[in-house]
Amino acid sequence: MKSDPYLQRLNVHLASAQPSATYRMMDRVAARRAEGAKVISLSAGEPDFDTPAHIRAAAIDAIGAGHTRYTQVAGMRALREAVARKFQLENGLACTWQDTIVCSGGKQVIYNALAATLNVGDEVIVPAPYWVSYPEMVQLCGGRAVIATCDNNSGFKLTPEKLSQAISARTRWLILNSPSNPTGAVYSRDELRALADVLLKHPHVLVLSDDIYEHLIFDGAEFCTIAQVEPRLAERTVTMNGVSKAYAMTGWRIGFCTAPRWLLDAMEKLQGQQTSGSCSISQHAALAALTGPQDFIASSRRVFQARRDMMVEALNATPGLRCDTPAGAFYAFASCEGLIGKRSQGGALLRTDEDVALALLDEADVAVVHGSAFGLGPYIRIAYALDDRALQQACNAISRFASACN
Template identity: 75%
Template sequence: MTADIQRLNQRLASAQPSATYRIIDRVAERRAHGAKIISLCAGEPDFDTPGHVREAAIEAIENGHTRYTQVAGVRSLREAVAAKFRRENGLDVTWQDTLVCNGGKQVIYNALAATLNEGDQVIIPAPYWVSYPEMVQLCGGEARIVTCEANTGFKLTAAALAEAITPRTRWLILNSPSNPTGAVYGREELQALAEVLLANPHVLILADDIYEHLIFDDQTFFTLAQVEPGLAARTLTMNGVSKAYAMTGWRIGFATGPRWLLEAMEKLQGQQTSGASSISQQAALAALEGPKDFIHESRAVFQSRRDLMVELLNSTPGLECVSPAGAFYAFASCSGLIGRTSPGGRVLHTDEDVAHALLDEADVAVVHGSAFGLDPYIRIAYALDDASLHKACDAIKTFCSHLR
């Protein structure tokens, strides 16, 4: 086979695979050889999908909801999505202002692919979800990374946003609660960002609210178009059922925003995947319209795990972790480990070295912070039972205590 035959699209050739999935692949490989790995790297709840949602899916199959749907989603689900945005986020929208996609990731990709041209810039606060910069690059744009250190709570400030905006800025992506830090933007912080955005009417905003219901300490969640309705005409507010209802594998994401944008995203989706799974849409409808006890119960469990993880990590030599306000991730500084040597003889030059050493020598899988745009940190997903979290943290502590 000639090299010419193997030529890839240039954007794809320069894109990086997901660091999270690279670690997950390593976990699978180690387990295939008999290792008992505790994985703290996957970003999904460990709970089962609620019973009434599973029953709705079975009923959908039995009732023949097994055929293609409209590209933008069945009307009943789109009505439920609009009702969710009105009820929970104060957004004045109808079902025609919504779009259902094959997961939240497709919402984001569709929006970028539909609007980015060569040279357009997308502001991405770091730490960021690993897929944001890669999707921007694949869609022909340029990621403009704005580093947000621990002294700002890992959050974008109005001053930093104003400095980052250029005439080429097309989008700002704002994720709250954040993956990987769990940072949550309050009303006043969002209002300060909104003032900058109001002064720059050429910038679109993508509000990634996928962790909306995983917010702790009795805080109130706010989204940008809710805080500043003047931005609603250029804000895409994205959400889904994956995190709130433990439905990661059902692949249902949804959004509301200006109709011109939704129509462009629908056109793209129509030539790409068409509509989401008919059965998954019926399950999502049951989730949005059904009881919400599961959300409250899982939130309480995750908050308890948050408290446990922060305590255990901060008692580990070389690690330091601020308490996250939401999601189910702890983003711990490992600067105290850099430059030291592991019990197995690995010199820890970077946080990626730390992550691989923990996997190889402590049988615990975490993701290095540099994959999310900020180092030296490790991201720990505490979506496991307490016994497993205790065991993992004990292994991490033993590893760190024996560094040279």
């Protein structure tokens, strides 16, 4: 008996959204490994380190102490106080614990903010290259993503001119991500100042600053967030962060933000009907992360910078590839323009960067994500969050693959 098509009708916004390209590649990797292939995956955006021991111990202690029940929707007060101190001390933001919310990952922070404010026809400026979820979240919330393409001539960063051109009467949000996924680009204080000057002329535009890679910034560069550079924007800015990248806690699913109270109230109301509070054990672990020893951050940063240098050197020595040196995060965004139009040794015609990524997986057992999924091709995003031996093996395999293309 056939199902009634009416029963299978999806929400129109969900039906139009695209699944995550990153997770699609991870699914392909899992399928190849199930077939027996030894794939080196450079597709997932998570540190390969273990969560620091004192954070894991805090979670175990929390279980032993019986902290296994619901928390307040917006998070435990002790954690929110720690979040507020983090924003005060590290980012120079004037906030108290009441000016924060804790969510089940940074992704939920962003989604809650958009879902609480977007109506049909509202526009969100998304600089490209972008994290794959930004435009899809906008779509799911009924808005329209306005893509502002930023190529390597601007260091993959939004310029004041492009921002001015993208703003309209319907603009509701600007999303900024620094350091960037996928490019590793970092906005300087002066660059943020120039963007802030444009935003001050358009008081109807909210700002979402995704700072999740804040502590992964290299070469001694200074990290700044836009509400810190221009405090007058704080009343319409969500400054989002979390513990996933800085403390190798991706699976713990804790994100947080500071934002204006009217928006936090709306986000809490939404979250109360959606997931309620984040996992209580994860919140205790996050509290230990923010208040305990911080030496892990500096040590992991040194490792990632060394990996970056190795990866960029290897990519620039590979025929058909070119890679600028990223200033932060743990991604190399490499142009594969020199391979487009060629044929791989296995016979695949490389018409697009997605073809390059798929051929690399099928023929070289190396998984990367095509840049066009992030809004700019022909590039490939390479996550260098693996040990040195695996990265060197991957670089060698990529080089052999590219050298055999003709």
